[in-house]
Amino acid sequence: MVVYAYRCVEHGVTEVSRAIGTATAVVPCPACDRAAARIYTAPRLSLGSSVRRALIDSTERTRDEPAVVSAPPPRRGPAVVARPPALRRLPRP
Numbered sequence: 001m002v003v004y005a006y007r008c009v010e011h012g013v014t015e016v017s018r019a020i021g022t023a024t025a026v027v028p029c030p031a032c033d034r035a036a037a038r039i040y041t042a043p044r045l046s047l048g049s050s051v052r053r054a055l056i057d058s059t060e061r062t063r064d065e066p067a068v069v070s071a072p073p074p075r076r077g078p079a080v081v082a083r084p085p086a087l088r089r090l091p092r093p
């Protein structure tokens with residue numbers, strides 16, 4: 001099965017799953033039932049696990065659609081450094 005993409009002028013892209021080579025030039029739009037013309041997209045090749053693909057997709061998306069924030073991240077306090085027990089007995093300045 002292959003996913004073919006079609007675009008309705010009013011409702012955008014619709015994806016239809018069909019066998020290879022059986023794509024038609026138009027399909028009815030599921031929202032308005034008008035003809036949606038086929039569009040050609042890059043093939044979706046598998047790039048490993050779905051987690052890896054999601055990471056790659058989100059990384060690619062930040063190039064064109066960076067996340068918009070409304071405030072800076074919360075400020076963290078000073079770093080707490082754990083002292084080894086052997087150093088606890090040393091005199092402090």
Ligand SMILES: [Zn+2]
Pocket residue numbers: 008009010011012029030031032033034
């Ligand atoms: Zn439509």
